[in-house]
Amino acid sequence: SAVISQKPSRDICQRGTSLTIQCQVDSQVTMMFWYRQQPGQSLTLIATANQGSEATYESGFVIDKFPISRPNLTFSTLTVSNMSPEDSSIYLCSVVTGVNQPQHFGDGTRLSIL
């Protein structure tokens, strides 16, 4: 399966600041996704990162808060903007390598907001 690298692995940020999380895959993939996992909770899809076009956001998530880029088939970024303590979560990148292929996850970015 594809090797997925996320940076940073963790960070502690101040309220009101923004952080950009990177997701790099070692091979071209069909789909890339961003999920949020709040402490002790399940995974919630934030958006699908579309290559060369605007991301597709799930209900409850907006582009102004979580801008996403995907400039090519191996790389995507998620920015968490104007952070508040409620944004403290694990943010996970996942990929699908092709049709009828399973979804694989990176190890996530653990974000704490003070």
Add this chain to the structure above:
Amino acid sequence: QQQVKQSPQSLIVQKGGISIINCAYENTAFDYFPWYQQFPGKGPALLIAIRPDVSEKKEGRFTISFNKSAKQFSLHIMDSQPGDSATYFCAALLNSGYALNFGKGTSLLVTP
């Protein structure tokens, strides 16, 4: 709205025992049902998956049982080991999509 309901929330099993985690869904358009295993500090890792055209799939000590009419599926871990202690998530995927719908997770502890 949780489209996949998972139980129990937590589970303690003795080493060598059988761990059973259950999931149920409503949307009959789901056609792919994976299980993920997550260790602390790591992302979810695909463990085993099944499609509704079979009733059971086995990979080593891990078995998925699938009941299409009841819209239920379960994960059985045979001969459970302390190294199996992790959080397990069931999920479901629509036949036309890529976005996984996750259950709330089961925290499994296997005691020595």
